[in-house]
Amino acid sequence: MLRPMLSVLTGLLAVLASAQAADPPAPVVVEMPVAPPVQAAAPAAGALPPMNFYASVAGNELFAKVKASATFARAEKELVGSPIQLRVSHSLIPTAGGQAAGLLSAIWAGSTLGLLPVVTNNNLVLTYEVRVNGKEVSRYEYQRSFTRAVNIWANQNDATYGLGEDGLAWVLSTADEFVARAAQDPALHALGAEYAFYFGKDSH
Numbered sequence: 566m567l568r569p570m571l572s573v574l575t576g577l578l579a580v581l582a583s584a585q586a587a588d589p590p591a592p593v594v595v596e597m598p599v600a601p602p603v604q605a606a607a608p609a610a611g612a613l614p615p616m617n618f619y620a621s622v623a624g625n626e627l628f629a630k631v632k633a634s635a636t637f638a639r640a641e642k643e644l645v646g647s648p649i650q651l652r653v654s655h656s657l658i659p660t661a662g663g664q665a666a667g668l669l670s671a672i673w674a675g676s677t678l679g680l681l682p683v684v685t686n687n688n689l690v691l692t693y694e695v696r697v698n699g700k701e702v703s704r705y706e707y708q709r710s711f712t713r714a715v716n717i718w719a720n721q722n723d724a725t726y727g728l729g730e731d732g733l734a735w736v737l738s739t740a741d742e743f744v745a746r747a748a749q750d751p752a753l754h755a756l757g758a759e760y761a762f763y764f765g766k767d768s769h
Contacts, residue, residue: 614760617644620653630740652694657687686712707739
């Protein structure tokens with residue numbers, strides 16, 4: 566009775582021993598896809614160095630047009646401490662005929678308690694300057710004469726910055742002309758090359 570049971574146990578132990586001696590199954594390796602490293606976009610070819618932008622009129626509109634270009638893609642409105650600046654300033658210079666007409670229309674407007682508009686005729690001058698450490702590197706100036714009728718009571722919420730619709734449209738058009746000329750400006754090309762030499766082409 567014991568011998569048959571011992572023979573069965575011996576057989577089971579032999580089977581277990583042979584199973585343990587056999588090679589274990591190879592582990593299953595699951596390869597996870599690796600995302601490529603994210604690289605910062607390189608600045609467009611011909612882009613000038615980072616510079617602080619300031620405009621005395623229509624600042625948001627002019628900045629949007631200038632920054633949309635490849636040349637001034639690195640320009641920022643609040644680049645504090647930047648030694649390179651792009652400044653846009655404007656001035657209104659009354660013409661000789663405009664001074665007389667403006668005085669006469671002001672008298673008429675005053676006599677009617679401001680019900681009649683004041684007629685003005687001015688030369689609007691817009692100047693673009695690129696400066697490095699306060700020194701002018703490049704300068705472009707645009708000028709045009711405008712006649713405008715201004716109602717002194719309806720000028721508080723003027724979306725044209727006091728320029729009138731024609732004046733504002735002309736101011737914005739100068740941005741396109743400036744960007745096109747700046748892209749061919751040897752002085753600005755030299756500025757970009759000097760910046761790339763000291764700080765590298767991809768410096769921000």
